[in-house]
Amino acid sequence: MEKYMKNLTYESVLPFSEQVSYLNGQVASKTIAQNEALSLTLFAFDKGEEISTHESEGDALVIALDGTGEVTIDGNKHVLHAGQSIVMPARHPHAVFASERFxxxxxxxxxxxGD
Incomplete structure (x- = not known):
């Protein structure tokens, strides 16, 4: 059987937010799936860490799982708490900052x- 996801145990109930761990002074990530159509990645930011301003060719949905983070899109800052989400549109500058562990x-x- 071909598997399309990685780094998760199949057919197991998982505490999803615990599938990536905080690392002191770092941004940790775990890729779940990636191909030419989509990318699924879990991130854990230590307090004060960030992914600096950049652009993506695809639309990006951020779902906050724990803590508080700041997502800046086109210079506008949005604060996300666990359970909240935001869409970062393709080809718009955006960044993520952890005001606390996130x-x-x-x-x-x-x-x-071709699109």
Missing amino acids: KMFLIVVFPKK
Whole structure:
């Protein structure tokens, strides 16, 4: 049987936010799936850590799993708490900063080739 996801145990009930661990002074990530159509990644940011401003070719959905994070899109800051989400549109500058320890699930959907 071909598997399309990695780094998770199949057919097991999992505490999803615990599938990535905080590391002091770092941003930790765990890729769940990645191909030309989408990317699924868990992130754990230590307090004060960030992913600096960049752009993506796909629309990105951030789902906050733990703590509080700041997502800046086109220079506008949005505060996310566990259970909240925001969409970062493709080709718009965005960044993520952990005002306290912060875990998030990132889903990026990429355009079809030629779109």
